Amino acid sequence: KNQVEQSPQSLIILEGKNCTLQCNYTVSPFSNLRWYKQDTGRGPVSLTIMTFSENTKSNGRYTATLDADTKQSSLHITASQLSDSASYICVVSAGYSSASKIIFGSGTRLSIRP
Amino acid sequence: DAGVTQSPTHLIKTRGQHVTLRCSPISGHKSVSWYQQVLGQGPQFIFQYYEKEERGRGNFPDRFSARQFPNYSSELNVNALLLGDSALYLCASSLQVSNTEAFFGQGTRLTVV
Numbered sequence: 001k002n003q004v005e006q007s008p009q010s011l012i013i014l015e016g017k018n019c020t021l022q023c024n025y026t027v028s029p030f031s032n033l034r035w036y037k038q039d040t041g042r043g044p045v046s047l048t049i050m051t052f053s054e055n056t057k058s059n060g061r062y063t064a065t066l067d068a069d070t071k072q073s074s075l076h077i078t079a080s081q082l083s084d085s086a087s088y089i090c091v092v093s094a095g096y097s098s099a100s101k102i103i104f105g106s107g108t109r110l111s112i113r114p
Numbered sequence: 115d116a117g118v119t120q121s122p123t124h125l126i127k128t129r130g131q132h133v134t135l136r137c138s139p140i141s142g143h144k145s146v147s148w149y150q151q152v153l154g155q156g157p158q159f160i161f162q163y164y165e166k167e168e169r170g171r172g173n174f175p176d177r178f179s180a181r182q183f184p185n186y187s188s189e190l191n192v193n194a195l196l197l198g199d200s201a202l203y204l205c206a207s208s209l210q211v212s213n214t215e216a217f218f219g220q221g222t223r224l225t226v227v
Binding site: 034043045104107 | 202216
């Protein structure tokens with residue numbers, strides 16, 4: 001069964017600190033992995049997208065890694081800001097056919113405290 | 115250029131009623147997908163439409179239906195609403211039916227009482 005598991009479920013850190021969010025997946029065949037940021041009550045916004053051959057991709061203070069062998073990904077946030085408070089969702093696509101093959105994780109709820 | 119727009123932003127309905135949610139994709143995008151997101155969980159796939167044809171359906175009852183219009187906008191219809199249908203309904207548009215990057219709208223918050 002295609003699944004995406006994220007950890008931790010929630011995380012609280014102080015402003016300015018770094019953090020790393022984890023994503024493990026059992027999705028086959030693997031097409032790509034994306035990280036989205038979702039503010040409360042809003043739609044998800046894409047941060048990074050990685051294919052099988054990519055193992056690191058950065059977007060400002062966000063750096064995503066992918067280990068296709070162990071089927072793990074991480075999202076590292078550097079020098080956190082209050083605006084980073086949101087849910088971060090790992091999304092894995094199985095194959096190239098359609099949206100029905102896109103599997104969402106439940107997300108990590110990140111809270112940044114001043 | 116406008117992003118994905120959804121309407122209404124919030125909606126309150128009573129059990130048994132019917133609801134229609136609307137989505138306008140990014141200009142030039144031909145694929146629209148609908149997702150249901152219950153509080154605290156990730157989005158669950160409901161439907162995908164491409165060129166006015168259904169291209170995928172998730173594990174949702176027949177009370178859920180959708181369609182896509184010639185201008186690529188889309189409607190999601192839910193009949194006989196249940197309390198469990200309360201959720202954020204997200205629409206995503208993409209250029210093609212394949213897994214190219216999807217852009218999400220702000221969502222419609224549906225509350226069933």
